[in-house]
Amino acid sequence: MLAISGCGSSADSGHSNKEVEVWVKDFHIKAPKHVPAGDVTFEMYNRGPDHHELIVIRDDGRRLPLRGDDLTVDEDGLGPAVAGALEPEPPGEHLVSMRLKRGDYWLICNMAGHYMGGMRTRVVAG
């Protein structure tokens, strides 16, 4: 099991973190509608078959900007809105911890075509 910290994520996947199970597979992300705010550890279970990412992006009500390819979200352009991310991972269980403020968040996979192909969902932290 590998813990990867993304932006704003805590290096510590510590004991006080609240755990959130996220199930991903081609081409769905299944997560609870409400997740805890504060220090959260996402447990991503990739059921494949393809590799997948888990990127947590604060939803400020605007559409997520796309890169020039019109297929992937421009994460760099989002800046601090990205709360945390798991890089592309093969099928299996993966962890990532981050601190979530109260509010809405997009959970997406930003591999080429995956976001556009349906791998996105919105959760509410807090």
Place this chain on the structure above:
Amino acid sequence: MPGRSFEPFATRGRRVVVAILITFAAVSVLSVVLSTSTTSRSKHRAAVIQVAARQRTLAERYVKETLLVHAGGRADPRTTGDTMLKSADALIDGGVAPSVEGDDDEMKIARTTDPDFHAQAVQGRRLVHDLTGTGSALLADRDVTEVPLTARERISAKDPVKRLQILGALTSNVSLNAAANAAGTTDRNVNDLIRKQVILGGAGLVASLLLAWALIAATRRQTAHFRSLVSSSTDLVLVFGEEGCRYASDSVARTLGRESAELHGRGFEECVHPDDREAVRMATGRGVPHRLPFRVQNRFDEWRHLEAHVTDLRDDRHVSGVVLNARDVTERVELEEQLTKQAFEDSLTGLANRALFRDRVDQALVRSERSRAPLAMLLLDLDGFKQVNDTLGHDAGDRMLEELARRFEGVKRAGDTLARLGGDEFAMLLEGTGESQAIALAERLLESLVEPVTIPGRELPIGASIGVVLHHGGPGVSEELIRHADLAMYAAKEGGRGRYMVFHPDMARELGEAVGLERELREALKEGEFGVHYQPEINPASGQIVGVEALARWHSPSRGLVMPDDFIPIAESSGLIHEIGSEVLRRACEQTVLWIRDGVVEPDFVTWVNLSGRQLSTHGIAKRVQKVLAEAGLDPHFLGLEVTETSMVGADMLGHNVRAELEELHDQGVRIAVDDFGTGFSSMEHLRRFPVDLIKVDRSFTQTVEHDTRDAAITAHLASLAHALGLQAVAEGIETHGQLELVQELGCDLVQGYLYARPMAAGDITRMLLEREHEHQPQSSELIG
């Protein structure tokens, strides 16, 4: 041997080595199989990776070609789509992935068993279907949203181009990940292979080390074993190269009492006997002969006899030398030498024995035949040696023989062969010698016996008779030569002993007679041809028969009646006198018992029996006489023994206590007479010392007493001597009345002779005794017959 026994390399060591070799081989085979398998799988993987990665490119190309055609350009998206579909099928189920023009050749790939890859391939195929379906709808101007999507993608975009691009990206993405997955698996396989190869390589290294260890250990054990065998073996092992001795086993060092290092190079050769050195040099240099006896000197300067087997291994690169396997056979050789010596040497005197002498004679005759040179042989027989042996024992006899051998050695010349043929018989072979030299040597031999032989506490006179035979050169036969020497020696004995005789052909005939007589005597004893005659002893004063002298007679079927003078000398020399004497004594005693029983004899009657010198000089004469008396049941007073003065004194001189034996008999009543008195020592001392009752004046005096005044004086002297010692004197050989009267006048108490009676059979004596009871008058001999 208790405990661990040695197992040679061929069994246990070989098992160990074989086990290690099998392990090593198994490791190697496993390594090859693993490498081959992994290489094959990697090759397969590479094709899979290539095809999977190509799907990404094809997906992107398909999108571009579709959009180009959609924009009015020219392209062939359908072919690209078909290629993608077939490749997707091949990635799942195995098979041939088609070629792409200007890019790849068609590739054959196997069905993939990895579940993750399989899932991705299946997903990839769904996406390819969705992509190509959407592409086809776009080009056909159909509503792309109507195209059913099979990969569970949820595309919200309605724009057909957008949808096509999204599906292209999804297809590209999953294909890339599938290729990455396959590559990852290959990496793992390669890493596995490397790990396993490292393990197998380590195992191979360990097996190699074990193998080397086992081989070295086995070789060491084997070397130690054979070194131990060679070292502890009593066999001597030597290896010779061009530089000389290269190896000498411990047993060589032990045998020679030297360090092995001393023997290396030319060291061993220096220990070899100079006479054997050339042969040893030849053997150690050239490997011949294959069997070699030689001698070596140990550090104590003793010569040891070795017997070596020579093996030429100069061509054997493991040895490159000549190997000597030798055994110390000194004991055997010495034993053989001793046996040879015993076979040809007289153990008592160290002189040649009969066998060697015979061989020397044979060789000398061969040489004589060739060179015509003469040769002579002397055969020497001691006189009276038997008495020495009989009276003083064999040790004294042996000492005498040793002493005489030394004296004869002093006489013989260099080149002569002196031998002891057995008993008291010596022989000498003189090559290139004529009669005069042979006689001179015989005389010197006799001279060497003049000095008595001294054995502890006693001086013993000894004589010898020598037969000389001459061979005048030319062919000859050893048996004949020896036989002639024997006859000459016998003639010397007959001739009076203490002399030599040279063989001449007549001797063979004369002595053949004597030898024949001896043989007949033996037969006569067996056949009981001996009889006893008796001659009366008369008291001339009363005419009474006071006794008889028993005399042996031989009634030979071929010779008739043989007189004692004719056979007694042969009986004496042959030793048969013992048996004849015993027979006469026995029969005389038995006859006397009969006369006593018949009452024809007076109580002082005596039957006189002669004892020869040889009988007298034999131990235990008293016991033998007593035994005969007891067996016959005769009172000893009726028996008288006649002994000659010479034999009595001779036996006494030899140390035999004759006097004691005669005294023992005399004490029991046996009378003793000295026969032939006057012819020998005539010693009053002897008469005084010995228990004598009577002397018999020899007939040589009494028969001439009428005509020879000296004999008459001697007879008178002997009679008076007897009377002086309280003895009686008997005159023998009285044949005339004149002799009778004269001897009576001269003092003889009793007479014996033909005037009264010849020796006669017992029956005649009986009759005479009966007549004499009535008539005590002398009769003439012719009346008696």
